[in-house]
Amino acid sequence: MTTGFEMLRDTVRAHLPETLPPRLGVAVSGGSDSTALMHLMADIARREGIALFVATVDHGLRDEAADEAKAVATQAQELALPHETLRWQGWDGLGNLQDQARRARYRLLTQWAEALGLGSIVLGHTADDQAETVLMRLARSSGVSGLSGMVHVRSQGNVSLLRPMLSVTRAELRNNLTDIGVKWIEDPSNRDIRFDRIKARKALEQLDPLGITAQTLTDVAENLERAREALAQYAQDSARQIIRVDGGDLTVDRKGFVGLPEEIRRRIIIAAVTWIAGRDYPPRQSTIDRAQQALSAGQTLPIGGCLLVPDREKTWICRELKPVGELVTGVAEAWDDRWIVTGPVRPNVEVRALGESGISQLSDWRDLGKPRKVLLSSPAVWSGETLLAAPLAGLPGEWHVKLSDKRPEFFASILSH
Structure with a gap:
């Protein structure tokens, strides 16, 4: 390995947890940043006896995306790393495409990690990405939190998202890939000025003479x-x-x-x-x-x-009440993604919000000292229109309720x- 590779590897390792989990995921699109990350993480994994898994998200928005995912799979195979392509098929053509694609990407990656028992996923965001983020948030008049940019570690459900390359520039990574003879894929959307991130990228080029570079904006983000x-x-x-x-x-x-x-x-x-x-x-x-x-x-x-x-x-x-008024799940399933109701599982028994219909079937809810409006959105157990239990409203019956362990x-x- 080259000296440059080793320096980058050490920089990445310094921004990862001191003790890595035995199984770790890495998200790779095939672009220069994530491709470099895959090679750096492969070396780190070999040195530390870590099992590394690779995933590529195919958003299905470009004809070339499937072939690009195959190219990543080939590189992963050459590094003796298992690879999986995650396909998104959820866009209905409405709303902000980039935002929905980003949300879908994180959701798919998190589901993939949970299925494989991976506690963390390493992402390839760089100092350039951080600088672009700061510029876009500056345009939205963001405060301290927004202008501090992307964090090095963020929780997505039970999975930690790790960004160990926020101090490394894209140019450094591309130079290193060239040195070690590794090719990457150029995504044409990275030149599409309809997207705010690409506009920010172009703006950075104009700001360079003022000393406002990816590195200086990254330093500002770290200060904030x-x-x-x-x-x-x-x-x-x-x-x-x-x-x-x-x-x-x-x-x-x-x-x-x-x-x-x-x-x-x-x-x-x-x-x-x-x-x-x-x-x-x-x-x-x-x-x-x-x-x-x-x-x-x-x-x-x-x-x-x-x-x-x-x-x-x-x-x-x-x-x-309104967001959960029509929400229905079974007993032992996550209701509103945060409540777990346990107890007998019977036919025609389901979990719904207490609502006006439920509270009208309770005679002593006032004894709890909670306002009526607070109780209406609490989970309750129903059989048709008959209230069987409202554990948070004073009617436990045979059922109990607790917050999901996924909520901090x-x-x-x-x-x-």
Whole structure:
């Protein structure tokens, strides 16, 4: 191996967990960045006795994509690595194509990793990707968290997404691939200026004379990441003082909330909504601003699939009924992707929201001390229109309910937003 390869390998290894899991995944599209990553990770895996698995996502949007996935499979085979192509067939032609494709990619990769028992997937994002991300978020007037760019480690369900090349430029990787005689695939969409990321890439070329390069923007993102971590810690400490977790709901002491700095109030609301509704991304800034005002003033307000419900000196943050009103699952299945109801599995027994119909069948729900609106969105066990159990509303029956193990503890989740 060349000295350049070894230097890059050591840089990548330094940005991975100190102890790697025995089984690890790597996502490879066939482009220069991920191809270089596959070769670097293959060497790391051999040195450390790690079983490495390769996956390529074929979005089905270009005729060449299938052949490109085969090319990756061939390179993986040459490195003695198992490879699998994951195909996306979910786009209906509506909405933001790049955003939907990105979400599908992460979903497919996570499902692949879970099926193989892989706790982590290594991704090939580079300093160039980080710089483009910062520019795009700058255009959206993002704050500290947005301008801190992509994080080195992010959880996607039970799988960790690792980005160990955020300090490495695309030019370095391509030069190294050329040195070791490895070819990569050029995706024509990387030249399509209809996409914001490509516009940002072109803008970087114009900013270079000012010293605004991929590396300098990556350095800025790292500086802001340290600031983001400090703010997240402050938000977590503050939340512990003013918030109580009540099952899957939260109660906020309004006086304590009002006394916090605006940025910390904003972070607490984002963490609460994300934790309860299971959102991948926070609501818009204008929505968060309205939620701050409503919570401070003791007003009811829906936000991001959740509901603010004032109750004397506190405000409940709970699941809104509308998003789960028609949701039906069986017993022992994940309801609303966060509740697990256990108990007898019988024909015609299903899990649905308590709703107005259910609460009308309860005589003593007021004894719980929870507002009516908070209980309406809780999981209940039904047989037709007959309520059999509402474990969170005072009618356990033969069934029990708990939060899914896939959901992190609320206060711990604040550090990831």
